[in-house]
Amino acid sequence: MGYFEKEWKLNFTQCYSNGKLKYSELNNILQVTASEHAERIGFGYKQMWRVRQSWVLSRMLIEVDELPAYTQEIKIRTWIQDFTGSKSTRNFELLFNDRVIIRATSLWAVFNTKTRKADDLALSTDHLLLFPEKSSTKGQLSKLDSNMAFNNIGTHQVKLSDLDIVNHANNVKYMEWCFDSLDAQEVMNGTICSLEMNYLKELKYQDQVIIGAHQLHPNSTIFRIEKEQRIHFLMLVKRSDNS
DSSP, X not given: OXXXXXXXXXXXXXXXXXXXXXXXXXXXXXXXXXXXXXXXXXXXXXXXXXXXXXXXXXXXXXXXXXXXXXXXXXEEEEEEEEEOSSEEEEEEEEEETTEEEEEEEEEEEEEETTTTEEOOOOSOOTTOOOOTTOOOOSSOOOOOOOOSOOEEEEEEEOOGGGBOTTSSBOHHHHHHHHHHTSOHHHHHSSOEEEEEEEEOSOOOTTOEEEEEEEEEETTEEEEEEEETTEEEEEEEEEEOTTO
């Protein structure tokens, strides 16, 4: 199976008070769709758990033309562009009324759940169908620069509700913590056109983190989550020129 598609009808818990899909829920919808595709082709949670492995998100780039809204029916299309022994590039398109309004690309790494380190995939990939020439986003995944002064804008202690089935803070939560540290209108004004994320280290239950931000340009801000002066997450948010 190559391309995989899943339809979603947006409910009220997935939307901001202005009716638009939350960015964190967008991130989550993409990842849940990827997970279902992985299950279909033999690389899902249950298959990976048998060999003490899991997929962890390393990098992600989301490009937004417009956000869908409450009760709208959308379709997520996903495919694997590339795979090496320990990493996989997966792409996405979000369609509304058969029109692509959001594009994303992501880099996933194989994670050994016993050693808590990167690992080569222990499962066979002989049947895997790749689309090496089929990209989705205009931009490329990159290593975000953190060598700058950040202003501390918040703190967070990892709670039970932040954890997922791999017993660490779910990566979607990192975005939520950053946006929760901002004024609501900054997030909901509809000007965000690109979100690029680097997931660097996992966070565990009761870890205490500091959230920082640095204004790169009038229309771009980079966020940082750190624990004990070690960076765990970076996110570059770009806004359209009419912001």
